[in-house]
Structures are given as structure tokens and as C-alpha cells.
Amino acid sequence: METKEKRPVIFSGIQPSGMLTLGNYIGALRRFSELQDQYDCIYCVVDEHAITVRQNPADLRRRCLELTALYLASGLDPQKSILYCQSHVSAHAELAWILNCFTYMGELNRMTQFKDKSAKHADNINAGLFTYPVLMAADILLYQTSYVPVGADQKQHLELTRDIAQRFNGVYGDVFTVPEPLISKTGGRVMSLQEPERKMSKSDPEDTFISLIDDPDTIRRKIKRAVTDSESEIRFDPENKPGVSNLLNIISALTGESTDDICAGMAGQGYGALKTRVADCVIEALSPMQAEYKKLIADKEYLMKVQAESAEKAAYLAQKTLRKVQKKIGFAAR
Ligand code: AMP
Numbered sequence: 001m002e003t004k005e006k007r008p009v010i011f012s013g014i015q016p017s018g019m020l021t022l023g024n025y026i027g028a029l030r031r032f033s034e035l036q037d038q039y040d041c042i043y044c045v046v047d048e049h050a051i052t053v054r055q056n057p058a059d060l061r062r063r064c065l066e067l068t069a070l071y072l073a074s075g076l077d078p079q080k081s082i083l084y085c086q087s088h089v090s091a092h093a094e095l096a097w098i099l100n101c102f103t104y105m106g107e108l109n110r111m112t113q114f115k116d117k118s119a120k121h122a123d124n125i126n127a128g129l130f131t132y133p134v135l136m137a138a139d140i141l142l143y144q145t146s147y148v149p150v151g152a153d154q155k156q157h158l159e160l161t162r163d164i165a166q167r168f169n170g171v172y173g174d175v176f177t178v179p180e181p182l183i184s185k186t187g188g189r190v191m192s193l194q195e196p197e198r199k200m201s202k203s204d205p206e207d208t209f210i211s212l213i214d215d216p217d218t219i220r221r222k223i224k225r226a227v228t229d230s231e232s233e234i235r236f237d238p239e240n241k242p243g244v245s246n247l248l249n250i251i252s253a254l255t256g257e258s259t260d261d262i263c264a265g266m267a268g269q270g271y272g273a274l275k276t277r278v279a280d281c282v283i284e285a286l287s288p289m290q291a292e293y294k295k296l297i298a299d300k301e302y303l304m305k306v307q308a309e310s311a312e313k314a315a316y317l318a319q320k321t322l323r324k325v326q327k328k329i330g331f332a333a334r
């Protein structure tokens with residue numbers, strides 16, 4: 001990926017902790033391929049983050065390949081973008097250790113994802129879950145990243161990453177680029193179909209999310225059962241009508257139409273019609289990717305080749321930053 005003029009770097013990561021949901025797609029994945037012609041894009045399968053929650057080894061290994069296939073199926077081109085597994089590039093863990101020494105307990109204590117996850121996994125509140133955002137900062141800062149496309153739930157982690165970078169730069173000079181989040185206005189937070197006050201998550205029960213490999217019948221069934229409210233008016237009002245507003249948001253994110261226009265266009269129609277419209281939009285958005293995914297997932301060798309070649313490119317770039325950091329800190333010369 002050596003281009004003549006230097007372009008800003010985009011970095012993002014997704015955990016291989018389950019099949020991705022419509023939330024992952026709208027909040028993150030679908031935007032990745034739109035960026036690859038304008039920027040130097042690096043997309044990571046963050047398996048080291050995934051083990052903060054106990055994983056079955058065979059499942060984890062399989063999901064890393066599945067996520068690589070989904071990256072490709074969503075339109076990412078391995079000639080343009082780097083698509084690799086975090087554990088294949090040791091610099092992530094090495095920089096994370098260093099950055100741990102530049103992060104305060106108080107900062108990590110404030111992270112809402114840590115609070116949520118430790119409530120959910122009360123039997124396994126491990127130190128990795130606590131320092132998870134530091135590893136994420138290392139991921140981003142290793143590549144001199146300018147922009148990080150993520151869902152709204154990652155905003156706090158991005159702010160911490162910026163604080164760590166600025167703190168480090170303040171002591172040692174301009175070592176890290178200070179990154180900015182790219183959070184989409186309409187699709188930054190897709191909510192659960194059953195509890196629309198909570199975000200859609202791949203670790204929740206099946207009927208609360210649309211999986212990216214759900215077939216059209218399953219998608220229609222899940223959306224038909226989505227929780228709405230006891231009124232009948234299609235109106236965008238996230239506070240009082242979270243279920244209906246979530247459905248409107250999904251249409252808006254997938255079609256680009258504003259929620260106002262969608263409501264105006266559906267005036268007088270009921271929730272049944274709204275749900276049909278949502279299902280149509282979701283099926284239309286996911287079908288081409290699903291067809292491509294089916295082909296790719298059958299070719300394990302190709303997927304592993306993409307991972308290996310990308311990891312080599314990523315390691316080269318990461319090593320440059322890591323060496324600079326080690327030198328600034330005063331680690332023994334090699
Ligand atoms: P994760 O599955 O936690 O690794 O998330 C991968 C990416 O998807 C991150 O950028 C998240 O912010 C984004 N994401 C996850 N869930 C949602 C959601 N319900 N709505 C929007 N974005 C999401």
C-alpha cells in the first residue's frame with residue numbers, strides 16, 4: 001500500500017465475538033468500503049479484544065475467517081485496504097503495555113463499556129476487560145491514524161485514545177497523530193428490536209438483532225416481531241416511541257432519506273406497512289453482500305492468504321511507530 005502522496009489513515013476494528021449484526025453493519029462496516037478510495041484504510045479483526053470475554057477456541061478461529069470474509073463481501077479490496085487479524089501483529093500488545101503506563105485507573109473506571117460488560121460477566125471481571133480501551137488506543141495510534149469510523153458507543157474510547165496520545169506527545173514530542181472519530185449521524189446507534197432502549201448487540205438473544213447472514217424470511221419474521229408501542233402513528237420520537245423511531249432510523253440509514261420524509265411519505269399507514277418497508281430495505285441492502293460472503297467463506301485458503309499478506313503490511317507500518325516510541329521512552333538500543 002505504498003502510494004506516492006501520503007493520504008490520511010483510517011483505522012477501525014471489529015471483534016470476532018459472534019456473527020455481525022445490522023448494528024455493526026450500519027454503524028461501521030458499510031462505511032468502510034466507501035472510504036478506501038480516498039484514504040489509506042486499515043481494518044482489523046480484533047481477536048485480542050474478543051478474549052476479554054471467554055471464547056471457545058474453535059469458534060474464535062472460525063469467526064476470524066468469517067469476519068475477514070465479511071470485510072471482503074462488504075466491498076473491501078485487499079489491494080487497496082489492509083485487512084488483518086490483530087494477533088498476527090505483535091506490536092499491538094507491545095504498545096498497549098507501554099500505554100498502560102500512561103493511562104490512569106480513574107480514566108478506565110469511568111468507561112461505560114467496562115461497567116456494562118462487568119455487569120454482564122460478573123463471574124469474569126478480568127484485568128483485560130478493564131484495560132481493553134488501552135489496547136484499542138494502541139491499535140489506533142500504531143498507524144498514525146487520522147480518522148476512526150465507529151458506532152456512537154465507541155465515542156468515549158476514542159476520547160480516551162486522544163487523551164493518551166496528547167499526554168504522550170506532551171512528554172516526548174509529536175510521536176502520535178491525534179485521531180478523530182467518524183460517527184454517522186443516522187446510523188451511529190441501532191437499537192435492539194426487542195428492547196429499543198438498548199443498543200443492538202451480537203451477544204444478546206437471537207430475536208433482538210438481525211444477523212448479517214439471516215435469510216429474507218428470518219429478517220421479515222424478526223422485524224415483524226419488533227417491539228413498537230400502543231399508538232398507531234408513524235412518528236419520529238426516540239424518547240416516547242423508541243421502537244418506531246429505531247425502525248425509522250434503520251430505513252433512513254439504509255436509504256439516505258430523512259426520517260421526516262419517511263414519516264411524511266407513510267402518513268396514514270400503520271406499523272405493519274412500516275415493518276414491511278424496513279424488511280424490504282434491510283433485505284435489499286444485505287442480499288448482495290450475503291451472496292458474495294457465501295462464495296468467499298468456502299475459500300479458506302484465499303482468506304488466510306489475505307490475512308497473511310495484510311498482516312505483513314500492517315506489521316511494517318506498526319513497527320515504525322513502535323520503534324519510535326521505544327526510543328523516546330529510553331528502552332535499550334538494539
Ligand atoms: P463490536 O461488535 O463491539 O466489535 O463493534 C464493532 C463496530 O460496530 C464498532 O464500531 C461499534 O461501534 C459498531 N456497533 C456495534 N453495535 C452497534 C449498534 N447497535 N449500532 C451502531 N453501531 C454499532
Ligand code: TRP
Pocket residue numbers: 011012013014015046049135136139140148149150154157
Ligand atoms: N472496541 C471496539 C468495539 O467494541 C472494537 C475496536 C477495537 C476498535 N480496537 C479498535 C474500533 C480500534 C476502532 C478502532 O466495537
